[in-house]
Amino acid sequence: MLNPLVGSPDDSRSMYRQSQNNFYKSGDKTSPISVILVSSGSRGNKLLFRYPFQRVDECPSSLSAKQRNPYALNVTGDVLEDQDGDSREQSPLTDEQLVAGFSDIILATILATKSDMCGKKFELKIDNVRFVGHPTLLQHSPIIQVSKTDPSPKREMPTMILFNVVFALRANADPSVICCMHNLSRRIAIALQHEERRCQYLTREAKLMLAVQDEITTMTETDGGPQSPFRQILPKCKLARDLKEAYDSLCTTGVMRLHINSWLEVSFCLPHKIHRIGGNYIPPEALERSLKAIRPYHALLLLESDKALLSELPLDCSPAMVRLIKTCSAVKNLQQLAQDADLALLQIFQIAAHLVYWGKAIIIYPLCENNVYMLSPHANISLYSPLAEQFAQQFSGHDLPSMLAKFSLPVSLAEFRNPLEAPAQEAQLIQMVVWMLQHRLLIQLHTYVCLLVPPSEDEPGLRDEELPLAARVGGRSLSTPSALSFGSPTSSDDMTLTSPSIENSSAELVPGGDSPLNKRMTETQLTSLSEHERQVILNIPAAQNPEDLRMFARLLHYFRGHHHLEEIMYNENMRRSQLKTLFDKFRSVLVVTNHEDPIISIFQSPMD
Amino acid sequence: MATRIECIFFSEFHPTLGPKITYQVPEEYISRELFDTVQVYIITKPELQNKLITVTAMDKKLIGCPVCIEHKKYSRNALLFNLGFVCDAHTNTCALEPIVKKLSGYLTTLELESGFISNEESKQKLLPIMSTLLEDLNATGACTLPIDDSNTIHLKLIQLRRDPPIVQEYDVPVFAECKDLYIKSQWDLTTQQILPYIDGFRHIQKISAEADVELNLVRIAVQNLLQVLIYFGVFYHFFQYSNVYCTTPKVQSLIDDKSIQEECLGYVTKQGQKRASLRDVFQLYCGLSPGTTMRDLCSRYSQQLQRVDERRLIQFGLMKCLIRRLQKYPVKVARDERSRLPRLYTGSHSYDEICCKTGISYQELDERLENDPNIVICWK
Numbered sequence: 001m002l003n004p005l006v007g008s009p010d011d012s013r014s015m016y017r018q019s020q021n022n023f024y025k026s027g028d029k030t031s032p033i034s035v036i037l038v039s040s041g042s043r044g045n046k047l048l049f050r051y052p053f054q055r056v057d058e059c060p061s062s063l064s065a066k067q068r069n070p071y072a073l074n075v076t077g078d079v080l081e082d083q084d085g086d087s088r089e090q091s092p093l094t095d096e097q098l099v100a101g102f103s104d105i106i107l108a109t110i111l112a113t114k115s116d117m118c119g120k121k122f123e124l125k126i127d128n129v130r131f132v133g134h135p136t137l138l139q140h141s142p143i144i145q146v147s148k149t150d151p152s153p154k155r156e157m158p159t160m161i162l163f164n165v166v167f168a169l170r171a172n173a174d175p176s177v178i179c180c181m182h183n184l185s186r187r188i189a190i191a192l193q194h195e196e197r198r199c200q201y202l203t204r205e206a207k208l209m210l211a212v213q214d215e216i217t218t219m220t221e222t223d224g225g226p227q228s229p230f231r232q233i234l235p236k237c238k239l240a241r242d243l244k245e246a247y248d249s250l251c252t253t254g255v256m257r258l259h260i261n262s263w264l265e266v267s268f269c270l271p272h273k274i275h276r277i278g279g280n281y282i283p284p285e286a287l288e289r290s291l292k293a294i295r296p297y298h299a300l301l302l303l304e305s306d307k308a309l310l311s312e313l314p315l316d317c318s319p320a321m322v323r324l325i326k327t328c329s330a331v332k333n334l335q336q337l338a339q340d341a342d343l344a345l346l347q348i349f350q351i352a353a354h355l356v357y358w359g360k361a362i363i364i365y366p367l368c369e370n371n372v373y374m375l376s377p378h379a380n381i382s383l384y385s386p387l388a389e390q391f392a393q394q395f396s397g398h399d400l401p402s403m404l405a406k407f408s409l410p411v412s413l414a415e416f417r418n419p420l421e422a423p424a425q426e427a428q429l430i431q432m433v434v435w436m437l438q439h440r441l442l443i444q445l446h447t448y449v450c451l452l453v454p455p456s457e458d459e460p461g462l463r464d465e466e467l468p469l470a471a472r473v474g475g476r477s478l479s480t481p482s483a484l485s486f487g488s489p490t491s492s493d494d495m496t497l498t499s500p501s502i503e504n505s506s507a508e509l510v511p512g513g514d515s516p517l518n519k520r521m522t523e524t525q526l527t528s529l530s531e532h533e534r535q536v537i538l539n540i541p542a543a544q545n546p547e548d549l550r551m552f553a554r555l556l557h558y559f560r561g562h563h564h565l566e567e568i569m570y571n572e573n574m575r576r577s578q579l580k581t582l583f584d585k586f587r588s589v590l591v592v593t594n595h596e597d598p599i600i601s602i603f604q605s606p607m608d
Numbered sequence: 609m610a611t612r613i614e615c616i617f618f619s620e621f622h623p624t625l626g627p628k629i630t631y632q633v634p635e636e637y638i639s640r641e642l643f644d645t646v647q648v649y650i651i652t653k654p655e656l657q658n659k660l661i662t663v664t665a666m667d668k669k670l671i672g673c674p675v676c677i678e679h680k681k682y683s684r685n686a687l688l689f690n691l692g693f694v695c696d697a698h699t700n701t702c703a704l705e706p707i708v709k710k711l712s713g714y715l716t717t718l719e720l721e722s723g724f725i726s727n728e729e730s731k732q733k734l735l736p737i738m739s740t741l742l743e744d745l746n747a748t749g750a751c752t753l754p755i756d757d758s759n760t761i762h763l764k765l766i767q768l769r770r771d772p773p774i775v776q777e778y779d780v781p782v783f784a785e786c787k788d789l790y791i792k793s794q795w796d797l798t799t800q801q802i803l804p805y806i807d808g809f810r811h812i813q814k815i816s817a818e819a820d821v822e823l824n825l826v827r828i829a830v831q832n833l834l835q836v837l838i839y840f841g842v843f844y845h846f847f848q849y850s851n852v853y854c855t856t857p858k859v860q861s862l863i864d865d866k867s868i869q870e871e872c873l874g875y876v877t878k879q880g881q882k883r884a885s886l887r888d889v890f891q892l893y894c895g896l897s898p899g900t901t902m903r904d905l906c907s908r909y910s911q912q913l914q915r916v917d918e919r920r921l922i923q924f925g926l927m928k929c930l931i932r933r934l935q936k937y938p939v940k941v942a943r944d945e946r947s948r949l950p951r952l953y954t955g956s957h958s959y960d961e962i963c964c965k966t967g968i969s970y971q972e973l974d975e976r977l978e979n980d981p982n983i984v985i986c987w988k
Binding site for chain 1: 641644645648649653655656659660661662663664665666854855856857858859860863864885886887890891893894897898899932937939940941950954955956984985986987988
């Protein structure tokens with residue numbers, strides 16, 4: 001177990017802390033400290049099981065003997081919750097010790113709640129520990145009927161009224177982690193409730209657990225040797241083993257799959273563990289926001305080979321998922337994928353989001369020769385990283401750092417093309433780029449453009465007060481995944497002028513030329529501009545060409561810095577060269593910059 | 609984010625009636641039902657004494673710190689009580705915790721010194737105290753309570769920012785607004801001593817040297833400021849004209865967000881000049897790209913830089929994450945069998961770091977490495 005709370009003071013002297021240290025820190029905040037099962041019933045409140053085991057010989061008072069120098073300054077960045085300053089006198093306890101400090105009896109008292117609190121999220125914070133669970137009521141099973149001939153009185157089985165699967169976390173755990181843990185507790189509770197109703201599974205397991213506890217207590221009294229009853233419970237109770245497995249998985253991979261009573265499956269993943277890059281995790285809310293914003297021109301990149309992924313799927317998974325996995329590719333956008341896999345686009349979005357959530361895939365822009373890539377700021381470029389080794393194994397004769405150095409400055413795939421090289425070389429290059437994308441080593445840069453008219457010298461005051469176009473032009477929702485836009489299906493520059501996207505394009509099929517209709521339309525589109533802006537634009541030499549002006553006006557709403565070149569190309573059915581020429585002609589009022597797409601950049605570099 | 613306290617209660621273990629709420633303001637806020645459900649967390653078993661307990665139930669959050677004073681003079685040989693707060697279930701109550709803890713400490717002391725709580729007459733003084741607490745904490749976040757002739761309690765709500773970053777020696781602290789706004793006397797001595805040296809250009813090590821304050825103390829003071837202040841930041845920066853920066857997607861916020869715009873233009877305009885235009889500043893930021901050094905930027909955009917201080921431009925951009933710095937990392941990819949394993953040229957150490965550790969200058973390092981065929985340079 002990782003215990004950064006008891007850190008060494010030497011760390012503070014290293015100037016450049018490796019990101020690995022942060023990994024442990026955030027890993028700890030997303031891991032539970034303990035899992036506890038309690039019940040309440042006719043026998044009172046009982047702690048049925050807890051893991052990790054409390055070492056009976058280690059009582060909390062002995063821990064204070066390991067005190068640090070009370071005058072030592074806490075510079076390792078571990079901020080203890082108590083601001084009174086009293087905390088400086090004690091040595092910071094490790095996480096397990098914090099929870100181990102709670103006896104079985106007190107845990108049973110505080111975690112087996114009153115029935116009022118059942119069916120809702122349970123959250124209790126005691127000093128630096130936060131307990132989260134979902135107390136659940138059980139319906140009583142009918143009293144066992146004894147045959148009429150039996151003279152002995154009817155025996156009442158001890159009944160369980162409610163139970164609670166509780167996870168103990170560090171008090172400063174992220175609210176989204178707390179939410180996830182509560183979700184898991186609730187899911188396990190539902191499964192247990194179901195199995196209880198069906199075959200009294202929980203009652204039986206509880207009986208076993210309590211029997212072992214009683215046995216060990218008696219033994220301790222007679223022998224005097226301290227033992228943990230919970231250790232003895234493990235081999236006898238499947239439920240105990242399940243809970244242990246849940247805890248272990250949550251602390252390591254974050255992916256968990258239990259079979260309660262070897263029957264009901266409870267699967268769960270902790271996004272904070274799965275979606276990690278460098279030392280940080282991608283917050284689930286950010287993940288969800290990204291997933292809601294993906295567009296048909298994006299592509300799905302699997303993080304494992306399709307065969308490996310298919311073998312992981314459960315037997316009863318949907319055939320649509322299987323089809324999607326078999327058909328998807330780094331060069332195909334989601335719209336094409338929908339066509340090839342013969343699925344609705346909406347379904348593709350849903351399955352893609354599911355795969356992304358479970359850490360099996362990421363969203364990228366489909367590979368094509370005009371894509372510009374650069375090293376991700378979070379890429380691990382160390383000579384000795386495990387990635388370097390994997391790369392060398394997969395692509396013999398090449399080493400990762402040399403390859404990465406090629407992407408130091410933004411470079412398009414086209415620049416690697418060498419007509420003298422065999423096509424096999426090129427194919428290998430694509431494979432390497434895909435590999436690097438899968439391992440979050442590269443980010444893709446896109447061009448964004450923003451309209452910013454030079455301020456007028458006559459009225460400086462007015463200029464400052466006016467908001468730039470971006471803030472004025474209302475938000476046209478251009479990012480609804482459910483919208484079936486029929487724009488250009490391919491991502492490459494090989495544009496075929498198919499029908500314009502219905503929702504997003506303002507291209508009307510009007511006759512060309514300088515017709516009054518076109519002129520009026522252009523004027524309308526320019527009304528969102530201020531008088532000054534309009535003047536400046538109309539004074540640009542290129543604006544004298546009605547075609548150019550019309551195109552400019554039509555695309556005006558994209559010039560807010562939120563739509564990259566490829567999006568405009570996709571929505572408006574235009575060639576890259578057309579757009580670039582337009583930008584150049586109107587460069588005196590446009591500001592162009594290159595950066596990653598914030599919607600999908602989250603997969604390569606989580607926002608700090 | 610304001611932490612609103614809905615109710616303050618005083619609960620104790622009555623010798624015959626058991627756990628009950630003796631006083632609460634406003635009256636009748638905590639229902640019989642709610643108290644029944646949570647009483648086990650309020651008047652607790654001995655194991656939970658003096659622990660800060662926060663429980664959520666029936667859409668409410670209750671924070672308290674149970675106290676148990678054992679003495680023969682009490683019926684049942686012990687006095688158990690708990691002064692706690694009630695908030696809405698969705699409130700973030702971290703700021704209230706130190707106050708609850710302090711109050712429990714004060715009440716314990718008062719009881720031990722003068723039997724404040726066990727004496728029925730003096731106990732009644734709690735009610736007006738609780739009313740004042742509720743009113744003042746909700747209104748101003750602070751409260752000063754005279755308890756009796758010789759005792760006064762001072763309480764303050766401090767909203768702490770989450771987990772401040774660990775401050776390193778080469779980090780530069782900076783106030784994003786005028787630091788004269790802060791009254792010096794409210795800070796501790798160390799902070800007062802280093803305040804004059806925080807100018808957004810001196811890094812921690814330099815501040816320590818010039819202010820003659822021990823390095824670790826400077827770090828703690830800065831970390832403390834980070835926790836408490838909003839317009840205060842720390843970032844790693846070593847400004848040189850050979851530095852390379854590039855934009856992040858957040859640069860667009862300069863266009864979208866009026867407040868960031870205002871802040872930026874105010875910050876980056878050269879002293880004594882007319883305010884820089886948004887277009888100029890935005891163009892400057894967008895001019896930053898991989899392969900472009902600060903020197904290049906200055907020569908290419910000299911017109912835009914007439915009214916803009918380029919150092920402050922970079923500083924603001926870094927603070928608000930509009931831009932980020934690209935650093936060079938050398939990696940020794942080929943070596944002959946006999947030479948040592950690369951120690952610094954592994955891709956884990958940037959030029960900056962190597963220069964600091966070895967003491968050689970940037971230019972010198974560049975000269976050494978650029979022409980070495982065994983070394984590749986990665987920028988990120």
